Amino acid sequence: MKKKILNKPNELISLLPRESISVIQQKSYNVFLVEAQTQVKFSNEIKYTDINKGNKYLFNITFKELVDMAGIDKKDYEYIKEELQKLMKIVVEVVDKENKNNWSLFHLLECVEKEENIFEYSLNWRIVQALKNCDFFTKLDLQQLSKLKCKYSVILYELAIRYEKFKIPKMTIETFRKRTNTEDTYNRMYDLKKHVLDKACKEITKKTDIKLSYDTEKQGRKIAYIDFHIDNNPQVQPTKQVQKLEETEAQIRKNEDYSNEVLFLFEQLPKDEQIEVNKSILSKLLRKHNFEYIKEDIKYAKKQKPKNFMSYLMSSCNLGHYSRTELEKQKVREETEQKIEYHKREQQELLKKIKLKAQELAKKKYSKLGSEEKKKYLKGYDMQLPFFKTTKENYIIEAIQTEMETNLKQEHSIYFIKEKED
DNA sequence: AGTCACCGTGGCGATGTTCG
DNA sequence: CGAACATCGCCACGGTGACT
Structure with a gap:
């Protein structure tokens, strides 16, 4: 199971809701918070100063992640839906510290939408602000919490x-x-x-x-x-x-200092992403994912040019490496090249063998040749350049050898083609 | 699908205990 | 002493999961 740490703002621990919150609601809410926190913290788009009433803050999580992280043993969508519905009804009150007559009321969870296996939910801006900038927080290990019933x-x-x-x-x-x-x-x-x-x-x-x-x-x-x-x-x-x-x-x-792997990956990031905090993100990614995959994911993300590079990279890693197909294609290419190289070498060796065999056969055949046949092979003997001139015997043997080689090559080339078809 | 044992939750009557 | 509270033992109800 995935382990997750939620830095839960102390305000959210101390809040006193008017209605009772069931254990599933509590645990689901913590998972919603931790997911939102990850998405908010690593987002360059959402800046603390920008978080205000006017904006809506949407996050998402898969059903499986929710159930796993929260430690919910039910896999029933309807049941979860009812629990979330109850959770949405919960209203919390915040009293202004400076002026106790001022207060505000809001829902813990503003809305939830389910599309296929993904829940999209929105949180009140105050909560998002608290998650992004929590000075006073409690480090909760959701794995420990998930065990509690x-x-x-x-x-x-x-x-x-x-x-x-x-x-x-x-x-x-x-x-x-x-x-x-x-x-x-x-x-x-x-x-x-x-x-x-x-x-x-x-x-x-x-x-x-x-x-x-x-x-x-x-x-x-x-x-x-x-x-x-x-x-x-x-x-x-x-x-x-x-x-x-x-x-x-x-x-x-x-x-x-970070490990060499982290530093290498850091250098692969686009220039404007080479900020200190991203080293720690890479270091975290490296704990869970293979170096090669992250490297390829960075390459892939660079090609895709997403709006938010780091969150794209993170979701790529967490959702099973968008670059995987690219990496796999590359692997296939490499394998094919290796095969071709192997065949080439094999063929060369075979050629050597053919040459030797042809030489052997040629010598044998020469010893059995009649004088008429020898004359046939000697055609063109006089046309040789004086510098390359050999004995009549060698000339005939070489001629037979060439003939034999061609025959053998023909036989084997049929064999090669057959193998390729397989 | 129906039965049943088991568990968690919430509750109550009877009784014990304590302290003004 | 007796009101107020704590404690014990037990019950009802609903959900769940194993078994038939």
Whole structure:
């Protein structure tokens, strides 16, 4: 399965939707976000300053990618459609930090369209802006998330990762209920523990790279606060992908050296694409794809002259190398040339053999020739230039040899043609 | 296609516990 | 002491998947 890291803006983790979001909706949404983030981040067309109300931001993803990345075990389009429909209904509220009387409401997902196996969706400009320029984000490993089946596990996992390096602040039961949308259900604390807290902590500890536990604190006789504890889970290591990604990002920051392969490919890019960030993109592509294919894809992309070179190149690599057909044609050409070369050599060797054989046969035949026949072969003997003049015997043998060679060649040329037809 | 066991989710009555 | 809350055990319901 493809591994993906979503740099989820903290605003999106902390948001408190009015309706409850199911686990499939949460996971699908994360996949939509990560896909949009990749498309936005690597796009030169969408600049941070350009993102505004006036524009519509469309992204796309294949059904298979969505299902794989989100870890959805259903392959039913209708079901996914219903879930997406519910997701679209979810409205979030953003309050202006400077003036608390000002607010705005928008849908998490603006629209989704399915065409064949591809979903095209659009996100509110605020979300796109947050994805493009997230200063405060949480690095979520979607592979870890995809394993979780309980919606509360997903919420708590995101929260835990957000505060991993510090500590989830102690929160009141009310806050916890708001976050998990359990204000109207599990009225009893025991039920909340049984169905939400225990279950989620258990699932997270069992399946992900962190251990989550909690303590409760009473105020009077009532449980008033929840205090979470996060530990690393040595049994389930953070995916190597996260580490690699962090390394790559560190590399960009430090502007360290890239491998020769990356540098070579970088030089193949069009001049105006030779910017530092593209080295890291190439380095990432090289982790997943063959050097030769990327090289050919760059060549191919250059020919195609797409509007956005890097995103064209990336989709070419990810969608199975547009250049593959070109590369394969080239391979066939090379193979054919090799075959022809081989035949040539074979033929030359055969010619040598024919010459030797003809010489041998000619000598044999000469020994059996009668005087009449010898006279026939001696036609033209007197016409020879004095410098090349040989003995009568050699002259006759050479003549017979030439005759034999022609015959043998004729026989073999039939053989050659037959082989070619095969 | 129908049956059935199993699981997850949400809930409730009875009972135990705690603290003002 | 008793109200308020926590806990236990159990039930109903719907979805799912194996089996016939």
